[in-house]
Amino acid sequence: MTDATTFPSEAWFTSLADVMKQERGAYESLGSTDCTMVVQLDEAEGADLFELVFESYGVESIRCLKSIDEAAPDHFVVKASRAVWQEMIDNIISNGHPDLEHTLNFLTFPDDPMVVEGPDQLQIDAFFRYNQSLQLFFNGAAKVAAA
Amino acid sequence: MTKYSATVEDGIDGMREMAKGNFNLRWMDSNPEGWGQEVTPSQDGLRLENIEKGHYAKVPEFGSRHGSMAPRGCYVPDETPGLDQYTLNEMSEVWSENAAALYDEAVVRQWNSVTDIPWHKLEKLPDDIEKSVCQMCTGLTEVEFVAGDMPAQWLHRINHDFHEVKLFLATQIMDEARHMDVFRKRALANGGGLLSASPANQDLLGAILTAGDYTTASALMHIFGEGFVLTLFRQGEFLAPTEVEKTIFRMCMQDEARHVAYGVKHLQYLLERHPEREEEIHKVLDLGEQAIFALTIEPQTSEPRAILAGGGMDNIELGLARMAFIYQKQVKEYISRLKVAGLDRLPRITIPLEIPDLGLAA
Numbered sequence: 001m002t003d004a005t006t007f008p009s010e011a012w013f014t015s016l017a018d019v020m021k022q023e024r025g026a027y028e029s030l031g032s033t034d035c036t037m038v039v040q041l042d043e044a045e046g047a048d049l050f051e052l053v054f055e056s057y058g059v060e061s062i063r064c065l066k067s068i069d070e071a072a073p074d075h076f077v078v079k080a081s082r083a084v085w086q087e088m089i090d091n092i093i094s095n096g097h098p099d100l101e102h103t104l105n106f107l108t109f110p111d112d113p114m115v116v117e118g119p120d121q122l123q124i125d126a127f128f129r130y131n132q133s134l135q136l137f138f139n140g141a142a143k144v145a146a147a
Numbered sequence: 148m149t150k151y152s153a154t155v156e157d158g159i160d161g162m163r164e165m166a167k168g169n170f171n172l173r174w175m176d177s178n179p180e181g182w183g184q185e186v187t188p189s190q191d192g193l194r195l196e197n198i199e200k201g202h203y204a205k206v207p208e209f210g211s212r213h214g215s216m217a218p219r220g221c222y223v224p225d226e227t228p229g230l231d232q233y234t235l236n237e238m239s240e241v242w243s244e245n246a247a248a249l250y251d252e253a254v255v256r257q258w259n260s261v262t263d264i265p266w267h268k269l270e271k272l273p274d275d276i277e278k279s280v281c282q283m284c285t286g287l288t289e290v291e292f293v294a295g296d297m298p299a300q301w302l303h304r305i306n307h308d309f310h311e312v313k314l315f316l317a318t319q320i321m322d323e324a325r326h327m328d329v330f331r332k333r334a335l336a337n338g339g340g341l342l343s344a345s346p347a348n349q350d351l352l353g354a355i356l357t358a359g360d361y362t363t364a365s366a367l368m369h370i371f372g373e374g375f376v377l378t379l380f381r382q383g384e385f386l387a388p389t390e391v392e393k394t395i396f397r398m399c400m401q402d403e404a405r406h407v408a409y410g411v412k413h414l415q416y417l418l419e420r421h422p423e424r425e426e427e428i429h430k431v432l433d434l435g436e437q438a439i440f441a442l443t444i445e446p447q448t449s450e451p452r453a454i455l456a457g458g459g460m461d462n463i464e465l466g467l468a469r470m471a472f473i474y475q476k477q478v479k480e481y482i483s484r485l486k487v488a489g490l491d492r493l494p495r496i497t498i499p500l501e502i503p504d505l506g507l508a509a
Binding site: 028030031032034055056057100103105106109110111120121122124125126128129130131132135 | 189190191248252255256257258377381382384385387389390393397403404405407408411412472480483484486487
Protein backbone atom coordinates (compact mmCIF):
# COMPACT_ATOMS: atom_id res chain seq x y z
CA MET A 1 0.00 0.00 0.00
CA THR A 2 1.28 3.46 -0.82
CA ASP A 3 -1.68 5.60 0.10
CA ALA A 4 -1.31 8.97 1.76
CA THR A 5 -1.39 7.54 5.27
CA THR A 6 1.22 4.84 4.71
CA PHE A 7 4.79 5.57 5.67
CA PRO A 8 7.04 5.62 3.71
CA SER A 9 5.84 6.78 0.31
CA GLU A 10 5.88 9.90 -1.81
CA ALA A 11 2.16 10.18 -1.12
CA TRP A 12 2.79 10.11 2.62
CA PHE A 13 5.40 12.85 2.43
CA THR A 14 3.06 14.83 0.18
CA SER A 15 0.42 14.56 2.89
CA LEU A 16 2.91 15.97 5.38
CA ALA A 17 3.65 18.79 2.95
CA ASP A 18 -0.09 19.46 2.74
CA VAL A 19 -0.27 19.71 6.53
CA MET A 20 2.64 22.15 6.39
CA LYS A 21 0.73 24.25 3.87
CA GLN A 22 -2.42 24.21 6.01
CA GLU A 23 -0.49 25.16 9.13
CA ARG A 24 1.68 27.81 7.55
CA GLY A 25 1.18 30.12 10.52
CA ALA A 26 2.96 27.71 12.85
CA TYR A 27 5.90 27.51 10.45
CA GLU A 28 5.98 31.26 9.97
CA SER A 29 6.43 31.71 13.69
CA LEU A 30 9.54 29.52 13.46
CA GLY A 31 10.94 31.07 10.28
CA SER A 32 11.49 29.94 6.73
CA THR A 33 13.20 26.66 5.87
CA ASP A 34 15.58 26.39 2.93
CA CYS A 35 17.30 23.05 2.69
CA THR A 36 17.19 19.67 1.01
CA MET A 37 16.68 16.66 3.24
CA VAL A 38 17.03 13.09 2.10
CA VAL A 39 15.21 10.54 4.23
CA GLN A 40 16.93 7.18 3.98
CA LEU A 41 15.31 3.99 5.23
CA ASP A 42 17.74 1.10 5.41
CA GLU A 43 16.69 -2.47 5.02
CA ALA A 44 18.62 -5.66 4.50
CA GLU A 45 17.88 -5.67 0.77
CA GLY A 46 18.68 -2.00 0.19
CA ALA A 47 17.49 1.46 1.05
CA ASP A 48 14.50 3.64 0.25
CA LEU A 49 15.42 7.27 -0.40
CA PHE A 50 13.12 10.28 -0.46
CA GLU A 51 14.38 13.74 -1.30
CA LEU A 52 12.43 16.67 0.15
CA VAL A 53 13.28 20.19 -0.97
CA PHE A 54 12.09 22.76 1.57
CA GLU A 55 11.73 26.33 0.44
CA SER A 56 10.28 29.15 2.44
CA TYR A 57 7.27 27.73 4.30
CA GLY A 58 6.58 24.73 2.15
CA VAL A 59 7.98 21.72 0.36
CA GLU A 60 9.00 22.55 -3.18
CA SER A 61 9.43 18.98 -4.36
CA ILE A 62 9.31 15.39 -3.16
CA ARG A 63 11.12 12.66 -5.09
CA CYS A 64 11.81 9.03 -4.59
CA LEU A 65 15.49 8.46 -5.48
CA LYS A 66 17.09 5.34 -6.84
CA SER A 67 20.43 6.30 -5.37
CA ILE A 68 21.89 9.11 -3.32
CA ASP A 69 23.80 10.25 -6.42
CA GLU A 70 20.50 11.56 -7.77
CA ALA A 71 20.09 13.96 -4.86
CA ALA A 72 20.63 17.70 -5.25
CA PRO A 73 24.29 18.58 -4.57
CA ASP A 74 23.41 20.53 -1.45
CA HIS A 75 21.65 18.14 0.88
CA PHE A 76 21.86 16.21 4.10
CA VAL A 77 20.70 12.69 4.71
CA VAL A 78 18.85 11.47 7.78
CA LYS A 79 19.21 7.71 7.81
CA ALA A 80 17.98 4.90 9.99
CA SER A 81 16.49 1.48 9.66
CA ARG A 82 12.90 1.31 8.54
CA ALA A 83 11.99 0.01 12.00
CA VAL A 84 13.48 3.06 13.72
CA TRP A 85 11.69 5.45 11.38
CA GLN A 86 8.45 3.58 11.94
CA GLU A 87 8.88 3.71 15.71
CA MET A 88 9.45 7.47 15.56
CA ILE A 89 6.36 7.99 13.40
CA ASP A 90 4.24 5.73 15.61
CA ASN A 91 5.39 7.64 18.68
CA ILE A 92 4.43 10.94 17.10
CA ILE A 93 1.04 9.55 16.08
CA SER A 94 0.27 8.21 19.52
CA ASN A 95 1.24 11.43 21.37
CA GLY A 96 0.48 14.05 18.73
CA HIS A 97 4.18 14.92 18.99
CA PRO A 98 7.30 12.98 19.93
CA ASP A 99 7.99 12.15 23.53
CA LEU A 100 11.36 13.21 24.94
CA GLU A 101 13.13 10.19 23.47
CA HIS A 102 11.76 10.37 19.94
CA THR A 103 12.69 13.84 18.77
CA LEU A 104 14.83 14.09 15.64
CA ASN A 105 17.73 15.46 17.63
CA PHE A 106 17.46 12.83 20.35
CA LEU A 107 17.55 10.03 17.82
CA THR A 108 20.35 11.46 15.68
CA PHE A 109 22.64 13.01 18.28
CA PRO A 110 24.46 9.80 19.31
CA ASP A 111 24.63 8.68 15.64
CA ASP A 112 22.55 5.70 16.71
CA PRO A 113 19.83 4.70 15.96
CA MET A 114 19.66 7.56 13.43
CA VAL A 115 22.51 9.39 11.77
CA VAL A 116 22.80 12.64 9.84
CA GLU A 117 25.28 12.69 6.98
CA GLY A 118 26.01 14.97 4.08
CA PRO A 119 28.50 15.95 1.41
CA ASP A 120 30.07 18.40 3.85
CA GLN A 121 29.66 19.63 7.39
CA LEU A 122 27.86 22.84 6.41
CA GLN A 123 25.13 20.78 4.75
CA ILE A 124 24.85 18.64 7.85
CA ASP A 125 24.65 21.82 9.94
CA ALA A 126 21.52 22.80 7.99
CA PHE A 127 19.76 19.97 9.82
CA PHE A 128 20.53 21.82 13.06
CA ARG A 129 19.66 25.25 11.62
CA TYR A 130 16.14 24.20 10.69
CA ASN A 131 15.65 21.53 13.32
CA GLN A 132 12.51 22.89 14.94
CA SER A 133 10.78 23.28 11.58
CA LEU A 134 11.81 19.79 10.47
CA GLN A 135 10.48 18.42 13.76
CA LEU A 136 7.20 20.20 13.18
CA PHE A 137 7.09 18.74 9.68
CA PHE A 138 7.34 15.19 10.99
CA ASN A 139 4.88 15.99 13.77
CA GLY A 140 2.38 16.38 10.95
CA ALA A 141 2.30 12.56 10.87
CA ALA A 142 -0.21 12.68 13.71
CA LYS A 143 -2.55 14.83 11.62
CA VAL A 144 -2.12 12.62 8.55
CA ALA A 145 -2.95 9.52 10.57
CA ALA A 146 -6.00 11.17 12.08
CA ALA A 147 -7.33 12.40 8.74
CA MET B 148 23.90 91.86 15.89
CA THR B 149 23.70 88.17 15.15
CA LYS B 150 21.44 86.38 17.56
CA TYR B 151 22.17 82.82 16.49
CA SER B 152 25.20 80.86 15.37
CA ALA B 153 26.23 80.97 11.71
CA THR B 154 24.79 77.48 11.20
CA VAL B 155 21.37 78.50 12.48
CA GLU B 156 21.44 81.79 10.56
CA ASP B 157 22.27 79.89 7.34
CA GLY B 158 19.37 77.56 8.05
CA ILE B 159 16.96 80.41 8.51
CA ASP B 160 18.16 82.00 5.26
CA GLY B 161 17.58 78.71 3.52
CA MET B 162 14.04 78.51 4.88
CA ARG B 163 13.35 82.02 3.65
CA GLU B 164 14.42 80.97 0.16
CA MET B 165 12.13 77.93 0.27
CA ALA B 166 9.27 80.10 1.45
CA LYS B 167 9.79 82.13 -1.73
CA GLY B 168 9.54 78.95 -3.79
CA ASN B 169 13.27 78.57 -4.38
CA PHE B 170 13.86 74.90 -3.73
CA ASN B 171 17.08 73.01 -4.36
CA LEU B 172 15.69 69.60 -5.46
CA ARG B 173 19.06 68.46 -6.86
CA TRP B 174 18.81 65.35 -4.66
CA MET B 175 15.95 64.14 -6.85
CA ASP B 176 18.31 63.42 -9.73
CA SER B 177 21.43 62.76 -7.70
CA ASN B 178 21.68 59.03 -8.34
CA PRO B 179 20.48 58.13 -11.86
CA GLU B 180 22.33 54.80 -11.85
CA GLY B 181 20.49 53.73 -8.74
CA TRP B 182 17.04 54.83 -9.87
CA GLY B 183 14.36 52.60 -11.38
CA GLN B 184 15.30 49.48 -9.48
CA GLU B 185 13.08 46.50 -10.25
CA VAL B 186 12.54 44.12 -7.40
CA THR B 187 10.76 40.80 -7.20
CA PRO B 188 10.12 39.54 -3.68
CA SER B 189 10.71 35.89 -2.80
CA GLN B 190 7.63 33.82 -2.11
CA ASP B 191 8.12 34.29 1.62
CA GLY B 192 8.71 38.03 1.52
CA LEU B 193 11.26 40.62 0.56
CA ARG B 194 14.76 39.37 1.23
CA LEU B 195 18.00 41.35 1.12
CA GLU B 196 19.10 39.31 -1.87
CA ASN B 197 15.94 40.45 -3.69
CA ILE B 198 16.89 44.11 -3.40
CA GLU B 199 20.68 43.94 -3.74
CA LYS B 200 20.58 43.73 -7.54
CA GLY B 201 22.38 45.57 -10.31
CA HIS B 202 23.79 48.86 -9.09
CA TYR B 203 23.16 47.91 -5.47
CA ALA B 204 24.81 44.51 -5.71
CA LYS B 205 28.23 46.02 -6.36
CA VAL B 206 30.09 45.34 -3.13
CA PRO B 207 33.49 46.99 -3.41
CA GLU B 208 36.64 44.98 -2.66
CA PHE B 209 37.63 47.97 -0.59
CA GLY B 210 34.92 49.84 1.27
CA SER B 211 34.22 53.49 0.73
CA ARG B 212 37.17 55.82 1.10
CA HIS B 213 34.91 58.57 2.40
CA GLY B 214 34.38 56.43 5.50
CA SER B 215 30.98 57.85 6.26
CA MET B 216 27.75 56.01 7.02
CA ALA B 217 26.36 56.84 3.58
CA PRO B 218 24.45 53.77 2.37
CA ARG B 219 26.12 51.69 -0.34
CA GLY B 220 24.73 52.62 -3.74
CA CYS B 221 23.58 56.17 -2.97
CA TYR B 222 25.13 59.40 -4.25
CA VAL B 223 27.68 60.71 -1.76
CA PRO B 224 28.25 64.49 -1.96
CA ASP B 225 31.93 65.46 -2.05
CA GLU B 226 31.66 67.39 1.17
CA THR B 227 30.47 64.35 3.15
CA PRO B 228 32.87 64.02 6.07
CA GLY B 229 34.35 60.67 7.07
CA LEU B 230 33.88 59.35 10.57
CA ASP B 231 37.41 58.01 10.93
CA GLN B 232 36.00 54.88 12.54
CA TYR B 233 36.45 52.12 10.03
CA THR B 234 39.51 49.91 10.16
CA LEU B 235 37.99 46.87 8.42
CA ASN B 236 37.87 48.27 4.92
CA GLU B 237 38.82 45.25 2.85
CA MET B 238 35.90 43.06 1.91
CA SER B 239 37.76 39.80 2.54
CA GLU B 240 38.36 40.77 6.17
CA VAL B 241 34.68 40.39 7.03
CA TRP B 242 32.75 39.10 4.04
CA SER B 243 30.84 35.89 3.80
CA GLU B 244 28.74 35.01 0.76
CA ASN B 245 25.89 33.80 2.95
CA ALA B 246 25.75 36.90 5.19
CA ALA B 247 22.67 38.43 3.54
CA ALA B 248 20.77 35.15 3.48
CA LEU B 249 21.70 34.42 7.08
CA TYR B 250 20.53 37.87 8.13
CA ASP B 251 17.10 37.30 6.60
CA GLU B 252 17.00 33.83 8.08
CA ALA B 253 17.90 35.24 11.49
CA VAL B 254 15.25 37.94 11.51
CA VAL B 255 12.47 35.54 10.61
CA ARG B 256 13.71 32.89 13.05
CA GLN B 257 13.81 35.13 16.09
CA TRP B 258 12.13 33.78 19.21
CA ASN B 259 11.81 34.93 22.77
CA SER B 260 12.33 33.41 26.17
CA VAL B 261 9.24 35.09 27.59
CA THR B 262 6.54 33.27 25.64
CA ASP B 263 8.16 30.69 23.34
CA ILE B 264 9.37 28.36 26.08
CA PRO B 265 6.68 26.22 27.76
CA TRP B 266 7.73 27.32 31.24
CA HIS B 267 4.45 26.01 32.65
CA LYS B 268 5.74 22.50 31.95
CA LEU B 269 8.62 22.82 34.40
CA GLU B 270 8.39 20.08 36.96
CA LYS B 271 10.06 19.23 40.22
CA LEU B 272 13.16 17.19 39.47
CA PRO B 273 15.33 15.05 41.74
CA ASP B 274 17.95 17.20 43.44
CA ASP B 275 20.94 15.78 41.55
CA ILE B 276 19.20 16.31 38.20
CA GLU B 277 18.08 19.85 39.03
CA LYS B 278 21.58 20.75 40.21
CA SER B 279 23.09 19.32 37.04
CA VAL B 280 20.68 21.24 34.83
CA CYS B 281 21.40 24.41 36.83
CA GLN B 282 25.17 23.93 36.59
CA MET B 283 24.92 23.35 32.84
CA CYS B 284 22.85 26.53 32.55
CA THR B 285 25.32 28.45 34.75
CA GLY B 286 28.13 27.55 32.36
CA LEU B 287 26.12 28.47 29.30
CA THR B 288 25.00 31.77 30.85
CA GLU B 289 28.67 32.48 31.43
CA VAL B 290 29.92 31.77 27.92
CA GLU B 291 27.06 32.75 25.64
CA PHE B 292 27.45 36.47 25.58
CA VAL B 293 31.05 36.39 24.45
CA ALA B 294 29.48 35.83 21.05
CA GLY B 295 27.64 39.12 21.60
CA ASP B 296 30.58 41.04 23.00
CA MET B 297 32.95 39.95 20.24
CA PRO B 298 30.94 41.21 17.23
CA ALA B 299 29.94 44.29 19.23
CA GLN B 300 33.56 45.32 19.63
CA TRP B 301 34.21 45.01 15.88
CA LEU B 302 30.92 46.26 14.42
CA HIS B 303 31.76 49.97 14.38
CA ARG B 304 35.09 49.14 12.75
CA ILE B 305 33.48 47.47 9.74
CA ASN B 306 33.13 49.72 6.70
CA HIS B 307 29.53 50.68 6.12
CA ASP B 308 29.64 49.30 2.58
CA PHE B 309 29.58 45.79 4.04
CA HIS B 310 26.19 46.24 5.62
CA GLU B 311 25.13 42.63 5.06
CA VAL B 312 27.82 41.53 7.50
CA LYS B 313 26.98 44.26 9.99
CA LEU B 314 23.31 43.34 9.88
CA PHE B 315 24.04 39.67 10.38
CA LEU B 316 26.34 40.37 13.31
CA ALA B 317 23.64 42.53 14.87
CA THR B 318 21.27 39.54 14.79
CA GLN B 319 23.96 37.43 16.36
CA ILE B 320 24.23 39.87 19.28
CA MET B 321 20.48 39.61 19.80
CA ASP B 322 20.65 35.81 19.55
CA GLU B 323 23.31 35.69 22.23
CA ALA B 324 21.39 38.05 24.49
CA ARG B 325 18.50 35.62 24.24
CA HIS B 326 20.74 32.65 25.01
CA MET B 327 22.23 34.34 28.05
CA ASP B 328 18.79 35.23 29.29
CA VAL B 329 17.10 31.88 28.62
CA PHE B 330 19.77 29.84 30.41
CA ARG B 331 19.74 32.23 33.37
CA LYS B 332 15.96 31.96 33.49
CA ARG B 333 16.07 28.17 33.43
CA ALA B 334 18.64 28.08 36.23
CA LEU B 335 16.48 30.29 38.44
CA ALA B 336 13.01 29.18 37.44
CA ASN B 337 12.66 25.75 39.01
CA GLY B 338 13.64 26.14 42.64
CA GLY B 339 17.38 25.91 42.01
CA GLY B 340 19.71 28.71 41.01
CA LEU B 341 23.07 29.50 39.55
CA LEU B 342 25.90 27.27 40.74
CA SER B 343 29.63 27.54 40.02
CA ALA B 344 31.40 29.73 37.49
CA SER B 345 34.15 28.17 35.43
CA PRO B 346 37.71 29.50 35.70
CA ALA B 347 38.69 27.45 32.64
CA ASN B 348 36.09 29.28 30.57
CA GLN B 349 37.94 32.53 30.95
CA ASP B 350 40.97 31.47 28.90
CA LEU B 351 38.84 30.79 25.85
CA LEU B 352 36.62 33.82 26.35
CA GLY B 353 39.68 36.03 26.81
CA ALA B 354 41.36 34.66 23.70
CA ILE B 355 38.26 35.50 21.65
CA LEU B 356 37.98 39.02 23.00
CA THR B 357 41.67 39.86 22.72
CA ALA B 358 42.33 38.35 19.28
CA GLY B 359 44.39 40.79 17.25
CA ASP B 360 42.04 41.09 14.30
CA TYR B 361 38.50 40.30 13.29
CA THR B 362 39.24 37.20 11.23
CA THR B 363 41.21 35.39 13.89
CA ALA B 364 38.57 36.34 16.47
CA SER B 365 35.89 35.03 14.09
CA ALA B 366 37.72 31.75 13.44
CA LEU B 367 38.10 31.24 17.16
CA MET B 368 34.54 32.19 18.01
CA HIS B 369 32.29 31.35 15.05
CA ILE B 370 33.90 28.12 13.97
CA PHE B 371 35.72 26.84 17.01
CA GLY B 372 33.77 28.10 20.03
CA GLU B 373 30.29 28.16 18.57
CA GLY B 374 30.88 24.88 16.75
CA PHE B 375 31.70 23.21 20.07
CA VAL B 376 28.73 24.90 21.74
CA LEU B 377 26.43 23.80 18.91
CA THR B 378 27.26 20.20 19.80
CA LEU B 379 26.66 21.02 23.48
CA PHE B 380 23.23 22.39 22.59
CA ARG B 381 22.45 19.21 20.70
CA GLN B 382 23.65 17.28 23.71
CA GLY B 383 21.52 19.48 25.96
CA GLU B 384 18.42 18.58 23.97
CA PHE B 385 19.42 14.93 24.13
CA LEU B 386 19.85 15.02 27.90
CA ALA B 387 16.95 17.35 28.68
CA PRO B 388 14.76 16.00 31.48
CA THR B 389 11.65 17.93 30.44
CA GLU B 390 10.03 19.56 27.43
CA VAL B 391 11.20 22.94 28.74
CA GLU B 392 14.91 22.23 28.33
CA LYS B 393 14.24 20.38 25.07
CA THR B 394 12.65 23.48 23.60
CA ILE B 395 15.36 25.80 24.88
CA PHE B 396 18.17 23.75 23.41
CA ARG B 397 16.42 23.21 20.06
CA MET B 398 15.86 26.94 19.65
CA CYS B 399 19.42 27.80 20.64
CA MET B 400 20.81 25.11 18.36
CA GLN B 401 19.24 26.77 15.33
CA ASP B 402 20.72 30.15 16.20
CA GLU B 403 24.16 28.73 16.84
CA ALA B 404 24.21 26.87 13.53
CA ARG B 405 23.66 30.18 11.70
CA HIS B 406 26.64 31.72 13.45
CA VAL B 407 28.81 28.75 12.56
CA ALA B 408 27.66 28.95 8.93
CA TYR B 409 28.76 32.59 8.74
CA GLY B 410 32.13 31.81 10.29
CA VAL B 411 32.90 28.92 7.95
CA LYS B 412 32.01 30.87 4.82
CA HIS B 413 33.88 33.94 6.00
CA LEU B 414 37.06 31.99 6.61
CA GLN B 415 36.65 30.31 3.22
CA TYR B 416 36.28 33.71 1.54
CA LEU B 417 39.34 35.07 3.30
CA LEU B 418 41.63 32.11 2.68
CA GLU B 419 40.74 32.00 -1.02
CA ARG B 420 42.07 35.56 -1.28
CA HIS B 421 44.72 35.54 1.42
CA PRO B 422 46.16 32.05 1.73
CA GLU B 423 49.17 33.58 3.45
CA ARG B 424 47.00 34.11 6.53
CA GLU B 425 46.57 30.38 7.08
CA GLU B 426 49.39 30.14 9.61
CA GLU B 427 47.95 32.93 11.72
CA ILE B 428 44.60 31.11 11.85
CA HIS B 429 46.32 27.88 12.86
CA LYS B 430 48.06 29.70 15.70
CA VAL B 431 44.88 31.09 17.18
CA LEU B 432 43.25 27.67 16.90
CA ASP B 433 46.21 26.21 18.83
CA LEU B 434 45.23 28.52 21.67
CA GLY B 435 41.56 27.67 21.41
CA GLU B 436 42.15 23.93 21.41
CA GLN B 437 44.18 24.06 24.61
CA ALA B 438 41.55 26.19 26.30
CA ILE B 439 38.64 23.99 25.24
CA PHE B 440 40.37 20.83 26.39
CA ALA B 441 40.91 22.33 29.85
CA LEU B 442 37.27 23.38 29.84
CA THR B 443 36.00 19.98 28.74
CA ILE B 444 37.60 18.19 31.66
CA GLU B 445 36.73 20.79 34.27
CA PRO B 446 34.29 19.26 36.82
CA GLN B 447 31.76 22.10 36.44
CA THR B 448 31.49 21.24 32.76
CA SER B 449 31.85 17.47 32.58
CA GLU B 450 30.17 16.20 35.75
CA PRO B 451 26.68 17.66 35.38
CA ARG B 452 26.48 16.30 31.86
CA ALA B 453 27.69 12.90 33.07
CA ILE B 454 25.01 12.87 35.78
CA LEU B 455 22.32 13.73 33.22
CA ALA B 456 23.64 11.15 30.76
CA GLY B 457 23.69 8.47 33.43
CA GLY B 458 20.24 9.39 34.66
CA GLY B 459 21.40 10.42 38.11
CA MET B 460 24.28 10.72 40.54
CA ASP B 461 24.33 6.97 41.13
CA ASN B 462 25.27 6.42 37.51
CA ILE B 463 27.71 9.26 37.02
CA GLU B 464 30.50 6.92 35.84
CA LEU B 465 28.22 5.31 33.31
CA GLY B 466 27.23 8.79 32.16
CA LEU B 467 30.86 9.81 31.81
CA ALA B 468 31.55 6.83 29.61
CA ARG B 469 28.51 7.62 27.50
CA MET B 470 29.68 11.20 27.09
CA ALA B 471 33.11 10.32 25.73
CA PHE B 472 31.66 10.27 22.25
CA ILE B 473 30.55 13.90 22.56
CA TYR B 474 34.10 15.13 22.59
CA GLN B 475 34.96 12.95 19.60
CA LYS B 476 31.97 14.34 17.75
CA GLN B 477 32.92 17.94 18.57
CA VAL B 478 36.45 17.47 17.28
CA LYS B 479 35.32 15.65 14.15
CA GLU B 480 32.81 18.36 13.25
CA TYR B 481 35.34 21.10 14.00
CA ILE B 482 37.89 19.57 11.62
CA SER B 483 35.18 19.06 9.00
CA ARG B 484 34.04 22.69 9.18
CA LEU B 485 37.59 23.93 8.80
CA LYS B 486 37.98 21.65 5.80
CA VAL B 487 34.97 23.33 4.17
CA ALA B 488 36.64 26.67 4.92
CA GLY B 489 39.81 25.47 3.21
CA LEU B 490 41.95 24.78 6.26
CA ASP B 491 43.45 21.35 6.78
CA ARG B 492 43.65 21.24 10.54
CA LEU B 493 44.03 17.51 11.09
CA PRO B 494 47.85 17.43 10.79
CA ARG B 495 48.13 20.41 13.13
CA ILE B 496 45.60 19.56 15.80
CA THR B 497 47.00 19.92 19.33
CA ILE B 498 44.43 17.89 21.26
CA PRO B 499 43.46 14.21 21.07
CA LEU B 500 40.87 13.24 18.48
CA GLU B 501 39.11 11.21 21.13
CA ILE B 502 39.17 10.84 24.88
CA PRO B 503 41.65 8.11 25.79
CA ASP B 504 40.17 4.87 27.10
CA LEU B 505 39.52 5.58 30.75
CA GLY B 506 38.56 2.04 31.59
CA LEU B 507 34.94 2.97 32.17
CA ALA B 508 32.22 0.53 31.20
CA ALA B 509 29.66 2.14 28.90
